[in-house]
Amino acid sequence: MNTIDGRKYVLPARLVSAARLEETLIAGESYSLVYEDTIAGGSHMKALHNDRDTFLDRSASVAAWEKERRNCFLGLYITVGLEILALILIDRLWCRTDHRRIAKLHQDIEKRKQKYQKYN
Numbered sequence: 001m002n003t004i005d006g007r008k009y010v011l012p013a014r015l016v017s018a019a020r021l022e023e024t025l026i027a028g029e030s031y032s033l034v035y036e037d038t039i040a041g042g043s044h045m046k047a048l049h050n051d052r053d054t055f056l057d058r059s060a061s062v063a064a065w066e067k068e069r070r071n072c073f074l075g076l077y078i079t080v081g082l083e084i085l086a087l088i089l090i091d092r093l094w095c096r097t098d099h100r101r102i103a104k105l106h107q108d109i110e111k112r113k114q115k116y117q118k119y120n
Contacts, residue, residue: 001045008042009035015064016048016056024053034058 001009001021011018025031034047047058 009033009045010038010042011045012056012061012064015060016045021048021055024055031055034061 001011001018003009011021029050031048031050033045035043035045037043045056046061048054048056
């Protein structure tokens with residue numbers, strides 16, 4: 001949506017239709033607009049209303065934001081879990097020879113300690 005003063009707002013299509021706004025908004029009338037700036041330079045519309053009508057309810061925008069936030073955290077938890085699982089598999093499968101070498105070195109160290117203790 002472009003305003004008369006040149007500002008641009010992105011309409012959340014899942015919350016309000018552009019066709020409905022085009023039919024019901026009246027040129028020259030005052031409306032209250034709540035928005036959030038975007039990286040791309042526009043602004044996401046979060047609420048739009050006047051004294052008579054509510055075209056985009058702020059609570060719907062808040063609910064959509066909370067759902068996106070929950071999904072983001074869920075995706076983050078799943079990604080971290082998969083990464084931990086991958087690191088465990090890499091350690092257990094690809095590093096077997098290294099683990100064997102380390103165990104052998106520990107055994108050698110213990111043997112040397114025992115030998116050293118015999119002489120002291």
